[in-house]
Amino acid sequence: MLLSPEISAQTLGAVAPEVSSNFMDVSSLLIDHHLDPEVGARMAAAMLRINPEIAQDIGAIIDIAKKKNARIVEDFFADIPEGRLKDTALAIISAWYTGVVENSANAEVFAFETALMYQPTHDVMTIPTYAISGPNGWNAEAPALGDMPTF
Amino acid sequence: MANDYSADVIVVGTGVVGCLVAEQALDAGLSVLMLEAGPRVERWQIVENYRNVPPRFKQNWNAPYPAKPWAPHIESELADATTDYLQLEGPNGRAYRQGYVRYAGGATWHWAGICWRLHPDDMRMKSLYGVGRDWAFDYNTLEPYYTRAEYALGVCGPSEVELQWPPLPRSKPFPMGRIPFGQGEQRFTEAAARVGITNLPAPQARNSGVSYDGRPPCCGNNNCFPVCPISAKYDAASALPRIESKGGRILANAVVYRVETDAKQNIQAVHFFNPNKETQRVVGRLFVIACNAIETPKLLLMSKDERNPNGVANHSDQVGRNLMDQPKISAQMVLAEPMWTGVGPVQGSSIMMTGQGAFRSEHAGAMLRCENAALSAVGGLAALSKGLVGKALDAEIRRLSACTARLTIEHEILADPNNRLTLSDKKDWLGLSKPNIYYDVGDYVRRGHQEYTLPLLKKLIAELGAVESSIATTFTNSDHMMGSCIMGTDPTDSVVDVDCRAHDHPNLFLPGGAAMTTGGCGNSTITMAALAMKASDAIVDQLKRG
Numbered sequence: 001m002l003l004s005p006e007i008s009a010q011t012l013g014a015v016a017p018e019v020s021s022n023f024m025d026v027s028s029l030l031i032d033h034h035l036d037p038e039v040g041a042r043m044a045a046a047m048l049r050i051n052p053e054i055a056q057d058i059g060a061i062i063d064i065a066k067k068k069n070a071r072i073v074e075d076f077f078a079d080i081p082e083g084r085l086k087d088t089a090l091a092i093i094s095a096w097y098t099g100v101v102e103n104s105a106n107a108e109v110f111a112f113e114t115a116l117m118y119q120p121t122h123d124v125m126t127i128p129t130y131a132i133s134g135p136n137g138w139n140a141e142a143p144a145l146g147d148m149p150t151f
Numbered sequence: 152m153a154n155d156y157s158a159d160v161i162v163v164g165t166g167v168v169g170c171l172v173a174e175q176a177l178d179a180g181l182s183v184l185m186l187e188a189g190p191r192v193e194r195w196q197i198v199e200n201y202r203n204v205p206p207r208f209k210q211n212w213n214a215p216y217p218a219k220p221w222a223p224h225i226e227s228e229l230a231d232a233t234t235d236y237l238q239l240e241g242p243n244g245r246a247y248r249q250g251y252v253r254y255a256g257g258a259t260w261h262w263a264g265i266c267w268r269l270h271p272d273d274m275r276m277k278s279l280y281g282v283g284r285d286w287a288f289d290y291n292t293l294e295p296y297y298t299r300a301e302y303a304l305g306v307c308g309p310s311e312v313e314l315q316w317p318p319l320p321r322s323k324p325f326p327m328g329r330i331p332f333g334q335g336e337q338r339f340t341e342a343a344a345r346v347g348i349t350n351l352p353a354p355q356a357r358n359s360g361v362s363y364d365g366r367p368p369c370c371g372n373n374n375c376f377p378v379c380p381i382s383a384k385y386d387a388a389s390a391l392p393r394i395e396s397k398g399g400r401i402l403a404n405a406v407v408y409r410v411e412t413d414a415k416q417n418i419q420a421v422h423f424f425n426p427n428k429e430t431q432r433v434v435g436r437l438f439v440i441a442c443n444a445i446e447t448p449k450l451l452l453m454s455k456d457e458r459n460p461n462g463v464a465n466h467s468d469q470v471g472r473n474l475m476d477q478p479k480i481s482a483q484m485v486l487a488e489p490m491w492t493g494v495g496p497v498q499g500s501s502i503m504m505t506g507q508g509a510f511r512s513e514h515a516g517a518m519l520r521c522e523n524a525a526l527s528a529v530g531g532l533a534a535l536s537k538g539l540v541g542k543a544l545d546a547e548i549r550r551l552s553a554c555t556a557r558l559t560i561e562h563e564i565l566a567d568p569n570n571r572l573t574l575s576d577k578k579d580w581l582g583l584s585k586p587n588i589y590y591d592v593g594d595y596v597r598r599g600h601q602e603y604t605l606p607l608l609k610k611l612i613a614e615l616g617a618v619e620s621s622i623a624t625t626f627t628n629s630d631h632m633m634g635s636c637i638m639g640t641d642p643t644d645s646v647v648d649v650d651c652r653a654h655d656h657p658n659l660f661l662p663g664g665a666a667m668t669t670g671g672c673g674n675s676t677i678t679m680a681a682l683a684m685k686a687s688d689a690i691v692d693q694l695k696r697g
Binding site for chain 1 (some may be wrong): 381
C-alpha cells in the first residue's frame with residue numbers, strides 16, 4: 001500500500017532524530033531482540049502523533065534503566081512506576097510485537113513478518129502468507145515448548 | 152450499444168459455478184460473456200491488503216476485500232458502512248451474516264478449498280427420516296458430475312476408500328493424493344479416535360505435492376483464506392485468465408439489476424449498472440445466474456414484470472425461501488500440551504460420520520473439525536494483554552500459540568420456506584434493494600446441538616486435555632449458502648428442474664448452492680460445482696439443438 005504524501009512526511013520525515021534515537025534506545029532496553037531502526041523511526045513518529053509527551057516518558061524510562069545499570073528489561077521493569085510510564089513502556093513493547101501502535105481496524109501496520117509476536121513460534125508455525133516448508137514438506141512431529149528459537 | 156454485449160451464453164456471477172459453466176460452454180464452442188458486480192483484482196493486491204490488516208482484525212476474512220460502493224458485501228466485524236448491507240432478522244439473524252465477496256472470482260478467493268461430497272443419505276432425508284426434502288435424483292446420478300468437478304478444480308484426497316467421504320466406490324480416483332496432516336490435525340485425529348470417532352483427511356481443491364492445471368503445489372503458507380498467496384488452491388486468479396484464453400469475455404464492475412423476459416417467458420436480456428450509474432443491456436441466447444444463494448434470488452425478485460409479478464422464475468413463490476447454511480458453533484481452548492495448529496493449510500480434516508444416523512428423524516447431525524490456522528497472533532495478543540515482558544512474554548506467546556485450539560461444529564439444517572430472503576425497503580448506493588433475510592435455525596438444529604453435538608464437543612475438549620475452554624452460545628454463519636432457488640420436479644413447489652433450469656423460463660439456468668435441496672453438514676462447494684457440470688451439459692445440449 002502506498003503511503004499518502006501527508007502520512008509519508010509524518011511517518012518518515014517529521015520525527016526529530018533525537019526522538020528516533022531515544023526510541024531505539026528505550027526499545028533495546030525493553031526488548032532483547034533484533035530491532036529494525038527503520039521500522040523504529042516510523043513507529044516513533046506514529047507514537048509521537050498519538051502521545052506528544054512520549055519523548056519525556058522515554059527519557060524517564062531510560063533514566064530508570066541507567067540507574068539500575070540495566071541491560072535487559074528484567075533488570076529494571078519492576079522499577080518503572082505503575083501508571084503513565086509503565087503504560088508507555090508496555091505500549092512500546094506492544095508496538096514491536098504486534099506491528100501496530102493503535103487498536104483500530106484502520107491502523108497503519110508497520111511490521112507484519114517482522115512483528116515479534118510471530119517469532120517465538122517461527123520454528124514451527126507459518127506466518128500466514130509465508131512458507132517455511134516445501135510442497136507437503138511438513139510433518140506431524142511436535143517440537144518442545146522449551147526450545148525457544150533465537151530472534 | 153446492445154450488440155456490444157452479446158453472446159450465446161450470458162453468465163451473471165464469476166464465482167466457482169459461473170466459471171465452471173463458462174468454461175464448459177467455451178469448450179463446447181459457444182461464445183460466453185460473464186458479468187461481475189465487483190472489481191477485478193490481482194492476487195498480490197489481496198495478499199498485500201491482508202498483510203496490512205492490523206492483527207486484531209486479521210481473522211475477518213473479508214477485510215482484504217474492501218467493498219466498492221456499487222457492489223456492497225458484508226465486511227464482518229468491521230465498523231464500516233457496508234456492514235448493514237445484509238438486513239438480518241429472526242431468532243438467528245446473526246447466523247446468516249454471510250461473508251461472501253463481490254469481486255471477480257467471488258468467494259473462490261477466500262474459500263477454504265474443502266470439497267466434501269454429500270452422503271447418499273443426505274439426498275433422501277424425507278424417505279429415510281421423514282424430515283426435509285428428497286433430491287430429485289440420487290447420489291449415483293450426481294457421482295460422475297462430482298468426479299468431473301473434482302478434476303476441473305484439482306481436488307486432492309486420500310486413495311483409501313475408508314478415508315474417503317462417502318466411503319463408497321468412486322468412478323475415478325482423486326486427481327492427486329491427500330495433503331499430509333500437521334501436528335494439530337494429527338493430535339485432533341488421535342483424540343477423536345480415543346472417543347470412538349474418525350477424523351478424515353479432507354478432499355481439498357489444493358495441489359498436493361505436485362503442480363496441477365498450471366498451479367504450484369501447496370507449500371503450507373497457511374493462508375487459504377482470505378487468499379492463497381501462491382495459487383496452490385483453485386481460485387479466481389487462475390480460473391478467470393483461463394476463461395479469457397478460451398475466448399470468454401469478463402465484464403467487471405457490472406451490477407446486473409434486471410432480468411428481462413419476453414411474451415413466451417424466454418429471457419431476452421439482462422440489464423446492468425456501471426460505476427457511473429449508467430445502464431446497459433446485454434442480450435444472449437441463454438442466461439445463467441450464478442451469484443450465490445443471496446444475490447441470485449435478490450436479482451430475480453428485483454426483476455418482476457407484468458408476466459412475473461412475484462419476480463422472475465417465481466411462479467412457485469419459492470424464490471428466496473428455504474435458505475440454508477450450516478449453523479456453526481465454535482469453541483476455543485487452551486490445552487496442557489502443545490497442539491501446534493497452523494502447519495499446512497488452514498483446514499485439512501473433519502469428522503463426517505457424526506452427520507449420519509437414525510437420529511436424523513429427531514435432530515440434526517453435524518460435522519466437527521479442528522481449525523488448522525496458525526494461532527501465533529492470537530497467542531501473541533493474549534500474552535501481551537497479561538502485561539508480561541522479556542523472556543516471560545516470549546515463553547507465554549509460544550505457549551499460548553502452540554496450546555490454543557479451536558474446534559468448530561457445523562450443523563445440517565432443513566429447508567424451511569420461512570427462512571426467506573426478501574427485498575428490503577433500504578437501498579444501496581445504486582438505489583437497488585438490499586437483501587432482507589429472516590432466519591431461524593429451528594428446533595431440529597437446536598435439539599441436535601443440545602442433545603448431540605454439544606456433548607460430543609465437550610468430550611473432544613476433555614480428550615484433548617484442555618485446561619481452559621470457552622464454547623460459543625450463538626450460532627454463526629458458515630458461508631455455505633444454499634436453497635433459495637430450490638430444485639424439484641414439481642414446478643409448484645420448486646424453482647429449478649433437475650438441470651438447474653428455471654421451471655418458468657426455458658433459457659434461464661440457476662445452478663449452484665441456490666438449487667441445492669439439502670446441504671448435509673459438509674462444505675457445499677463441490678456439490679455446487681457438480682450441479683454446475685450437470686447444468687453445463689444441459690446448456691450445451693439445448694443450444695446445440697438450436
